[in-house]
Amino acid sequence: MDYDLDEIVNLEQRFYDAGHKDGFAHGRIHGLIEGRALGREKGFELWEEIGYYEGTANFWKTVKQSSSNDRESRALVHANQLLHLISRFPRHNPTPSEEPLSDGESSQDSALDISKSLAQIRSRYRAMCASLGVKPRLLSTDKVEPDQSSSSIDAPDLAVKTTADPVWRVDQPAKKPPNIGSMSF
Structure with missing residues (x-):
């Protein structure tokens, strides 16, 4: 009987490679499903927070528009700036091919910085609350x-x-x- 010695020696590696390939494909499917569910959950939490800030700013803008007090006009300026930042916040998650590039601008420069935008919105919200004397x-x-x-x-x-x-x-x-x-x- 002739035995192929290389095939016997590499038997364990072949089974390992086949299992890795099947596991990788299975993990990719479940990773996509879990990633979409987590993205939906975190996206909802993010927009719940942004919506709260927008509603608060609209409320105080409506209440304080008729006031001539300097402190209240400062709060009105903060509310308007907060609403402007919220209006510029991205409403969808663009793919790299959707992002417009100007002359000399790389795709990394034009990438949306969600955390920076959210930090600006939060700080403007805190400034508005401080000018109103309200706890954020x-x-x-x-x-x-x-x-x-x-x-x-x-x-x-x-x-x-x-x-x-x-x-x-x-x-x-x-x-x-x-x-x-x-x-x-």
């Missing part, structure tokens, strides 16, 4: 941890943390006040 809220209410005190600000983006429910539910009955007669002071 940079976390959505479902992300606020209930076990921290309201005075602790330890997030890098100055998120205000609260211990109570920030909004009363309309679809549930109001909580009854405690019975004062049973308390002793």
Whole structure:
């Protein structure tokens, strides 16, 4: 009997290569599915935050437009600038072929910097809140941890943390006040 010694020696490597090829193809499919789901979730969170800033700026712009106070006119300028930054924020994720290139500009120069734009929007929002004397809220209410005190600000983006429910539910009955007669002071 003739045995091919090279085939016997490389048997383990052949099975390894076949398994790697199948696993890579399988992982690519699941990676695309998970990546799209994660992108959808993070995109929704991002636009929830941007929408909150836009709604706040529109509200304060409407309220303060008729005012002649210098402090309030400064808040109006911040609100207008915030709305301008939000209007320039990209509404879709362009592919590299969709990005326009001007003369002498590389594709890396024209790449959208989402984190830089978001940081500018957040800082303009904080400036608007400071000029109004309002505490900025940079976390959505479902992300606020209930076990921290309201005075602790330890997030890098100055998120205000609260211990109570920030909004009363309309679809549930109001909580009854405690019975004062049973308390002793």
